[in-house]
Amino acid sequence: xxxxxxxxxxxxxxxxxxxxxxxxxxxxxxxxxxxxxxxxxxxxxxxxxxxxxxxxxxxxxxxxxxxxxxxxxxxxxxxxxxxxxxxxxxxxxxxxxxxxxxxxxxxxxxxxxxxxxxxxxxxxxxxxxxxxxxxxxxxxxxxxxxxxxxxxxxxxxxxxxxxxxxxxxxxxxxxxxxxxxxxxx
Amino acid sequence: xxxxxxxxxxxxxxxxxxxxxxxxxxxxxxxxxxxxxxxxxxxxxxxxxxxxxxxxxxxxxxxxxxxxxxxxxxxxxxxxxxxxxxxxxxxxxxxxxxxxxxxxxxxxxxxxxxxxxxxxxxxxxxxxxxxxxxxxxxxxxxxxxxxxxxxxxxxxxxxxxxxxxxxxxxxxxxxxxxxxxxxxxxxxxxxxx
Numbered sequence: 350x351x352x353x354x355x356x357x358x359x360x361x362x363x364x365x366x367x368x369x370x371x372x373x374x375x376x377x378x379x380x381x382x383x384x385x386x387x388x389x390x391x392x393x394x395x396x397x398x399x400x401x402x403x404x405x406x407x408x409x410x411x412x413x414x415x416x417x418x419x420x421x422x423x424x425x426x427x428x429x430x431x432x433x434x435x436x437x438x439x440x441x442x443x444x445x446x447x448x449x450x451x452x453x454x455x456x457x458x459x460x461x462x463x464x465x466x467x468x469x470x471x472x473x474x475x476x477x478x479x480x481x482x483x484x485x486x487x488x489x490x491x492x493x494x495x496x497x498x499x500x501x502x503x504x505x506x507x508x509x510x511x512x513x514x515x516x517x518x519x520x521x522x523x524x525x526x527x528x529x530x531x532x533x534x
Numbered sequence: 535x536x537x538x539x540x541x542x543x544x545x546x547x548x549x550x551x552x553x554x555x556x557x558x559x560x561x562x563x564x565x566x567x568x569x570x571x572x573x574x575x576x577x578x579x580x581x582x583x584x585x586x587x588x589x590x591x592x593x594x595x596x597x598x599x600x601x602x603x604x605x606x607x608x609x610x611x612x613x614x615x616x617x618x619x620x621x622x623x624x625x626x627x628x629x630x631x632x633x634x635x636x637x638x639x640x641x642x643x644x645x646x647x648x649x650x651x652x653x654x655x656x657x658x659x660x661x662x663x664x665x666x667x668x669x670x671x672x673x674x675x676x677x678x679x680x681x682x683x684x685x686x687x688x689x690x691x692x693x694x695x696x697x698x699x700x701x702x703x704x705x706x707x708x709x710x711x712x713x714x715x716x717x718x719x720x721x722x723x724x725x726x727x
Contacts (some may be wrong), residue, residue: 469656477663489684521654
Protein backbone atom coordinates (compact mmCIF):
# COMPACT_ATOMS: atom_id res chain seq x y z
CA UNK A 350 0.00 0.00 0.00
CA UNK A 351 2.76 2.40 1.02
CA UNK A 352 5.07 1.36 -1.83
CA UNK A 353 2.51 1.83 -4.55
CA UNK A 354 1.61 5.37 -3.60
CA UNK A 355 5.21 6.50 -3.21
CA UNK A 356 7.02 8.41 -0.51
CA UNK A 357 4.31 10.96 0.22
CA UNK A 358 1.96 8.36 1.67
CA UNK A 359 4.84 6.92 3.70
CA UNK A 360 5.64 10.23 5.34
CA UNK A 361 1.96 10.85 5.93
CA UNK A 362 1.62 7.51 7.71
CA UNK A 363 4.71 8.27 9.74
CA UNK A 364 3.27 11.62 10.78
CA UNK A 365 0.02 9.94 11.69
CA UNK A 366 1.89 7.40 13.81
CA UNK A 367 3.81 10.16 15.55
CA UNK A 368 0.54 11.95 16.20
CA UNK A 369 -0.99 8.84 17.75
CA UNK A 370 2.07 8.31 19.92
CA UNK A 371 2.06 11.93 21.07
CA UNK A 372 -1.63 11.86 21.93
CA UNK A 373 -1.14 8.58 23.80
CA UNK A 374 1.62 10.10 25.92
CA UNK A 375 -0.48 13.21 26.58
CA UNK A 376 -3.47 11.06 27.60
CA UNK A 377 -1.34 8.91 29.91
CA UNK A 378 0.25 11.91 31.61
CA UNK A 379 -3.22 13.43 31.96
CA UNK A 380 -4.62 10.23 33.48
CA UNK A 381 -1.64 10.01 35.84
CA UNK A 382 -2.04 13.59 37.06
CA UNK A 383 -5.82 13.42 37.37
CA UNK A 384 -5.84 10.20 39.38
CA UNK A 385 -3.03 11.52 41.57
CA UNK A 386 -4.87 14.75 42.32
CA UNK A 387 -8.17 12.92 42.88
CA UNK A 388 -6.55 10.47 45.32
CA UNK A 389 -4.78 13.21 47.25
CA UNK A 390 -7.83 15.48 47.30
CA UNK A 391 -10.05 12.80 48.78
CA UNK A 392 -7.34 11.09 50.82
CA UNK A 393 -6.53 14.23 52.78
CA UNK A 394 -10.14 15.35 53.03
CA UNK A 395 -11.16 16.14 56.59
CA UNK A 396 -13.49 18.61 58.18
CA UNK A 397 -14.13 19.31 61.82
CA UNK A 398 -17.09 21.39 62.88
CA UNK A 399 -18.45 22.62 66.16
CA UNK A 400 -22.08 21.58 66.38
CA UNK A 401 -24.39 22.55 69.24
CA UNK A 402 -26.10 19.47 70.65
CA UNK A 403 -29.02 19.65 73.05
CA UNK A 404 -29.27 16.77 75.48
CA UNK A 405 -32.39 17.88 77.26
CA UNK A 406 -34.74 20.81 76.61
CA UNK A 407 -34.06 22.67 79.86
CA UNK A 408 -30.25 22.57 79.64
CA UNK A 409 -28.28 24.93 77.38
CA UNK A 410 -26.81 23.38 74.25
CA UNK A 411 -23.32 21.89 74.35
CA UNK A 412 -20.81 22.75 71.66
CA UNK A 413 -19.43 19.46 70.43
CA UNK A 414 -16.73 19.17 67.75
CA UNK A 415 -17.67 16.60 65.13
CA UNK A 416 -15.49 15.60 62.23
CA UNK A 417 -15.91 14.01 58.83
CA UNK A 418 -13.03 11.94 57.47
CA UNK A 419 -12.53 9.92 54.31
CA UNK A 420 -11.58 6.85 56.32
CA UNK A 421 -15.03 6.80 57.95
CA UNK A 422 -16.69 5.74 54.70
CA UNK A 423 -15.50 2.50 53.10
CA UNK A 424 -16.60 3.57 49.62
CA UNK A 425 -14.30 6.60 49.84
CA UNK A 426 -11.42 4.43 51.00
CA UNK A 427 -12.00 2.19 47.99
CA UNK A 428 -12.03 5.28 45.78
CA UNK A 429 -8.67 6.50 47.10
CA UNK A 430 -7.09 3.05 46.74
CA UNK A 431 -8.46 2.59 43.21
CA UNK A 432 -7.17 5.99 42.12
CA UNK A 433 -3.75 5.27 43.61
CA UNK A 434 -3.56 1.96 41.75
CA UNK A 435 -4.64 3.62 38.50
CA UNK A 436 -2.01 6.32 39.04
CA UNK A 437 0.74 3.73 39.54
CA UNK A 438 -0.34 1.77 36.46
CA UNK A 439 -0.50 4.95 34.40
CA UNK A 440 3.14 5.58 35.29
CA UNK A 441 4.18 1.99 34.45
CA UNK A 442 2.33 1.90 31.14
CA UNK A 443 3.72 5.33 30.26
CA UNK A 444 7.20 3.81 30.44
CA UNK A 445 6.10 0.66 28.56
CA UNK A 446 4.20 2.51 25.85
CA UNK A 447 7.33 4.37 24.78
CA UNK A 448 9.06 1.11 23.86
CA UNK A 449 6.14 -1.23 23.25
CA UNK A 450 5.46 -3.41 20.23
CA UNK A 451 2.71 -5.84 19.18
CA UNK A 452 2.15 -8.16 22.10
CA UNK A 453 3.08 -5.54 24.71
CA UNK A 454 0.41 -3.31 23.21
CA UNK A 455 -2.12 -6.08 23.74
CA UNK A 456 -1.03 -6.33 27.38
CA UNK A 457 -1.28 -2.56 27.75
CA UNK A 458 -4.84 -2.73 26.39
CA UNK A 459 -5.70 -5.27 29.10
CA UNK A 460 -4.15 -3.13 31.85
CA UNK A 461 -5.93 -0.02 30.58
CA UNK A 462 -9.17 -1.96 30.46
CA UNK A 463 -8.77 -3.06 34.07
CA UNK A 464 -8.15 0.56 35.01
CA UNK A 465 -11.33 1.64 33.19
CA UNK A 466 -13.35 -0.95 35.13
CA UNK A 467 -11.64 -0.16 38.44
CA UNK A 468 -12.00 3.61 38.13
CA UNK A 469 -15.61 3.48 36.96
CA UNK A 470 -16.61 1.14 39.77
CA UNK A 471 -14.92 3.35 42.36
CA UNK A 472 -16.59 6.43 40.91
CA UNK A 473 -19.91 4.63 41.08
CA UNK A 474 -19.38 3.61 44.69
CA UNK A 475 -18.17 6.99 45.92
CA UNK A 476 -20.80 8.81 43.85
CA UNK A 477 -23.66 6.71 45.20
CA UNK A 478 -22.56 7.18 48.81
CA UNK A 479 -21.94 10.89 48.20
CA UNK A 480 -25.45 11.19 46.78
CA UNK A 481 -26.89 9.71 49.96
CA UNK A 482 -24.73 12.15 51.89
CA UNK A 483 -26.07 15.15 49.99
CA UNK A 484 -29.72 14.08 49.65
CA UNK A 485 -30.20 11.56 52.41
CA UNK A 486 -32.62 8.68 52.09
CA UNK A 487 -35.94 9.18 53.81
CA UNK A 488 -37.08 5.57 53.29
CA UNK A 489 -34.17 4.16 55.22
CA UNK A 490 -33.92 7.19 57.53
CA UNK A 491 -30.37 7.94 56.53
CA UNK A 492 -30.04 11.67 57.13
CA UNK A 493 -28.14 13.93 54.81
CA UNK A 494 -24.86 15.21 56.19
CA UNK A 495 -23.71 17.66 53.53
CA UNK A 496 -25.55 20.56 55.18
CA UNK A 497 -23.14 20.12 58.12
CA UNK A 498 -19.98 19.18 56.24
CA UNK A 499 -20.26 21.47 53.22
CA UNK A 500 -16.53 21.77 52.54
CA UNK A 501 -16.02 18.02 52.85
CA UNK A 502 -18.79 17.36 50.34
CA UNK A 503 -17.47 19.91 47.85
CA UNK A 504 -14.07 18.31 47.99
CA UNK A 505 -15.60 14.88 47.36
CA UNK A 506 -17.46 16.27 44.35
CA UNK A 507 -14.30 17.82 42.91
CA UNK A 508 -12.38 14.60 43.43
CA UNK A 509 -15.14 12.60 41.72
CA UNK A 510 -15.14 14.92 38.71
CA UNK A 511 -11.36 14.64 38.32
CA UNK A 512 -11.48 10.88 38.61
CA UNK A 513 -14.26 10.71 36.03
CA UNK A 514 -12.06 12.66 33.61
CA UNK A 515 -9.20 10.25 34.33
CA UNK A 516 -11.48 7.27 33.66
CA UNK A 517 -12.51 8.81 30.34
CA UNK A 518 -8.82 9.33 29.52
CA UNK A 519 -8.19 5.62 30.16
CA UNK A 520 -11.20 4.78 27.99
CA UNK A 521 -9.73 6.83 25.15
CA UNK A 522 -6.39 5.13 25.72
CA UNK A 523 -7.97 1.71 25.18
CA UNK A 524 -9.58 2.95 21.99
CA UNK A 525 -6.34 4.59 20.83
CA UNK A 526 -4.25 1.48 21.50
CA UNK A 527 -6.84 -0.63 19.70
CA UNK A 528 -6.72 1.73 16.73
CA UNK A 529 -2.96 1.19 16.62
CA UNK A 530 -3.56 -2.56 16.47
CA UNK A 531 -6.00 -1.87 13.70
CA UNK A 532 -3.68 0.25 11.59
CA UNK A 533 -0.06 -0.72 11.89
CA UNK A 534 1.42 -3.93 10.55
CA UNK B 535 3.03 -23.30 7.47
CA UNK B 536 3.94 -21.94 10.85
CA UNK B 537 7.49 -21.23 9.72
CA UNK B 538 6.15 -19.32 6.75
CA UNK B 539 4.02 -17.27 9.10
CA UNK B 540 6.89 -16.47 11.41
CA UNK B 541 9.16 -15.49 8.52
CA UNK B 542 6.83 -13.16 6.74
CA UNK B 543 4.81 -12.00 9.71
CA UNK B 544 1.08 -12.20 9.49
CA UNK B 545 1.02 -10.70 6.01
CA UNK B 546 0.65 -14.04 4.23
CA UNK B 547 -1.44 -16.04 6.64
CA UNK B 548 -2.60 -19.46 5.45
CA UNK B 549 -6.25 -18.88 4.50
CA UNK B 550 -7.65 -22.22 5.65
CA UNK B 551 -6.18 -22.07 9.15
CA UNK B 552 -7.17 -18.44 9.56
CA UNK B 553 -10.71 -19.20 8.55
CA UNK B 554 -10.93 -21.98 11.14
CA UNK B 555 -9.49 -19.70 13.76
CA UNK B 556 -11.99 -17.00 12.85
CA UNK B 557 -14.83 -19.45 13.31
CA UNK B 558 -13.50 -20.44 16.72
CA UNK B 559 -13.08 -16.81 17.83
CA UNK B 560 -16.54 -15.97 16.49
CA UNK B 561 -18.02 -18.91 18.41
CA UNK B 562 -16.41 -17.79 21.67
CA UNK B 563 -17.55 -14.24 20.96
CA UNK B 564 -21.18 -15.32 20.53
CA UNK B 565 -21.07 -17.53 23.64
CA UNK B 566 -19.69 -14.65 25.73
CA UNK B 567 -22.35 -12.31 24.43
CA UNK B 568 -25.12 -14.77 25.26
CA UNK B 569 -23.60 -15.14 28.75
CA UNK B 570 -23.64 -11.37 29.06
CA UNK B 571 -27.33 -11.32 28.10
CA UNK B 572 -28.14 -14.02 30.66
CA UNK B 573 -26.18 -12.24 33.39
CA UNK B 574 -27.80 -8.87 32.79
CA UNK B 575 -31.31 -10.34 32.68
CA UNK B 576 -30.64 -12.28 35.89
CA UNK B 577 -29.25 -9.20 37.64
CA UNK B 578 -32.24 -7.05 36.66
CA UNK B 579 -34.83 -9.69 37.59
CA UNK B 580 -33.22 -10.45 40.97
CA UNK B 581 -32.95 -6.74 41.77
CA UNK B 582 -36.53 -5.93 40.73
CA UNK B 583 -38.00 -8.83 42.74
CA UNK B 584 -36.24 -7.81 45.94
CA UNK B 585 -39.30 -6.15 47.53
CA UNK B 586 -39.80 -7.02 51.17
CA UNK B 587 -42.21 -5.65 53.76
CA UNK B 588 -41.36 -5.97 57.43
CA UNK B 589 -42.51 -4.58 60.73
CA UNK B 590 -39.85 -2.12 61.79
CA UNK B 591 -39.49 -0.06 64.94
CA UNK B 592 -39.91 3.67 64.28
CA UNK B 593 -40.00 6.67 66.61
CA UNK B 594 -43.81 6.49 66.40
CA UNK B 595 -44.00 2.83 67.31
CA UNK B 596 -43.64 -0.28 65.14
CA UNK B 597 -44.85 0.08 61.56
CA UNK B 598 -45.11 -2.06 58.47
CA UNK B 599 -42.51 -0.60 56.09
CA UNK B 600 -41.54 -1.93 52.67
CA UNK B 601 -38.00 -1.99 51.29
CA UNK B 602 -37.91 -1.55 47.53
CA UNK B 603 -35.04 -1.16 45.16
CA UNK B 604 -36.39 2.12 43.76
CA UNK B 605 -36.02 3.77 47.13
CA UNK B 606 -32.38 4.28 46.30
CA UNK B 607 -31.19 6.13 43.17
CA UNK B 608 -28.11 3.91 43.03
CA UNK B 609 -30.27 0.81 42.56
CA UNK B 610 -32.40 2.56 39.92
CA UNK B 611 -29.20 3.40 38.03
CA UNK B 612 -28.14 -0.23 38.40
CA UNK B 613 -31.38 -1.56 36.88
CA UNK B 614 -31.27 0.94 34.00
CA UNK B 615 -27.60 0.21 33.25
CA UNK B 616 -28.06 -3.56 33.28
CA UNK B 617 -31.18 -3.28 31.09
CA UNK B 618 -29.18 -1.27 28.55
CA UNK B 619 -26.50 -3.96 28.68
CA UNK B 620 -29.08 -6.65 28.02
CA UNK B 621 -30.45 -4.88 24.94
CA UNK B 622 -26.91 -4.18 23.74
CA UNK B 623 -25.90 -7.82 24.11
CA UNK B 624 -28.91 -8.96 22.07
CA UNK B 625 -28.00 -6.60 19.23
CA UNK B 626 -24.30 -7.48 19.23
CA UNK B 627 -24.80 -11.23 19.46
CA UNK B 628 -27.03 -11.03 16.38
CA UNK B 629 -24.31 -9.01 14.62
CA UNK B 630 -21.65 -11.47 15.73
CA UNK B 631 -23.73 -14.47 14.61
CA UNK B 632 -24.38 -12.99 11.18
CA UNK B 633 -20.69 -12.18 10.76
CA UNK B 634 -19.75 -15.78 11.56
CA UNK B 635 -21.50 -16.99 8.45
CA UNK B 636 -19.43 -14.77 6.18
CA UNK B 637 -16.03 -16.06 5.13
CA UNK B 638 -14.32 -12.68 5.36
CA UNK B 639 -15.26 -10.48 8.28
CA UNK B 640 -14.33 -6.82 7.94
CA UNK B 641 -11.95 -5.61 10.66
CA UNK B 642 -14.23 -2.60 11.06
CA UNK B 643 -16.84 -4.79 12.78
CA UNK B 644 -14.41 -5.74 15.56
CA UNK B 645 -13.38 -2.14 15.82
CA UNK B 646 -16.98 -0.98 16.34
CA UNK B 647 -17.67 -3.83 18.77
CA UNK B 648 -14.56 -3.01 20.80
CA UNK B 649 -15.51 0.67 21.01
CA UNK B 650 -18.98 -0.07 22.33
CA UNK B 651 -17.90 -2.94 24.57
CA UNK B 652 -15.52 -0.59 26.38
CA UNK B 653 -18.31 1.96 26.85
CA UNK B 654 -20.71 -0.66 28.19
CA UNK B 655 -17.96 -1.96 30.47
CA UNK B 656 -17.68 1.52 31.98
CA UNK B 657 -21.44 1.67 32.54
CA UNK B 658 -21.67 -1.81 34.10
CA UNK B 659 -18.62 -1.22 36.31
CA UNK B 660 -19.99 2.07 37.62
CA UNK B 661 -23.42 0.53 38.24
CA UNK B 662 -21.85 -2.35 40.15
CA UNK B 663 -19.78 0.09 42.16
CA UNK B 664 -22.77 2.30 42.97
CA UNK B 665 -24.99 -0.57 44.06
CA UNK B 666 -22.11 -2.15 45.96
CA UNK B 667 -21.32 1.06 47.82
CA UNK B 668 -24.91 1.55 48.95
CA UNK B 669 -25.37 -2.15 49.67
CA UNK B 670 -22.29 -2.15 51.89
CA UNK B 671 -23.70 0.70 53.98
CA UNK B 672 -26.97 -1.22 54.20
CA UNK B 673 -25.05 -4.26 55.41
CA UNK B 674 -22.70 -2.61 57.90
CA UNK B 675 -24.27 0.76 58.57
CA UNK B 676 -22.14 3.80 59.33
CA UNK B 677 -21.92 4.91 62.94
CA UNK B 678 -20.05 8.13 62.16
CA UNK B 679 -22.97 9.66 60.28
CA UNK B 680 -25.56 7.58 62.11
CA UNK B 681 -26.80 5.63 59.10
CA UNK B 682 -28.08 2.45 60.65
CA UNK B 683 -27.77 -0.91 58.94
CA UNK B 684 -30.94 -2.36 57.48
CA UNK B 685 -29.86 -5.86 56.50
CA UNK B 686 -30.75 -7.23 59.94
CA UNK B 687 -34.34 -6.15 59.26
CA UNK B 688 -34.65 -6.85 55.56
CA UNK B 689 -32.81 -10.15 55.10
CA UNK B 690 -34.37 -11.21 51.80
CA UNK B 691 -34.00 -7.72 50.31
CA UNK B 692 -30.30 -7.69 51.10
CA UNK B 693 -29.72 -11.21 49.79
CA UNK B 694 -31.36 -10.28 46.50
CA UNK B 695 -29.25 -7.16 46.19
CA UNK B 696 -26.04 -8.99 47.04
CA UNK B 697 -26.77 -11.71 44.48
CA UNK B 698 -27.62 -9.10 41.87
CA UNK B 699 -24.33 -7.27 42.47
CA UNK B 700 -22.38 -10.53 42.17
CA UNK B 701 -24.07 -11.35 38.85
CA UNK B 702 -23.30 -7.88 37.50
CA UNK B 703 -19.68 -8.30 38.59
CA UNK B 704 -19.67 -11.44 36.47
CA UNK B 705 -21.13 -9.41 33.58
CA UNK B 706 -18.28 -6.91 33.94
CA UNK B 707 -15.72 -9.73 33.78
CA UNK B 708 -17.42 -11.10 30.65
CA UNK B 709 -17.21 -7.62 29.10
CA UNK B 710 -13.48 -7.40 29.85
CA UNK B 711 -12.99 -10.78 28.14
CA UNK B 712 -15.05 -9.58 25.18
CA UNK B 713 -12.91 -6.47 24.72
CA UNK B 714 -9.74 -8.55 24.94
CA UNK B 715 -11.17 -10.93 22.35
CA UNK B 716 -12.07 -8.02 20.06
CA UNK B 717 -8.57 -6.64 20.48
CA UNK B 718 -7.06 -10.03 19.72
CA UNK B 719 -9.19 -10.40 16.60
CA UNK B 720 -8.02 -6.98 15.44
CA UNK B 721 -4.42 -7.86 16.27
CA UNK B 722 -4.57 -11.06 14.19
CA UNK B 723 -6.05 -9.50 11.12
CA UNK B 724 -3.47 -6.74 10.80
CA UNK B 725 -2.99 -5.43 7.66
CA UNK B 726 -6.60 -4.34 7.71
CA UNK B 727 -7.53 -3.23 4.26
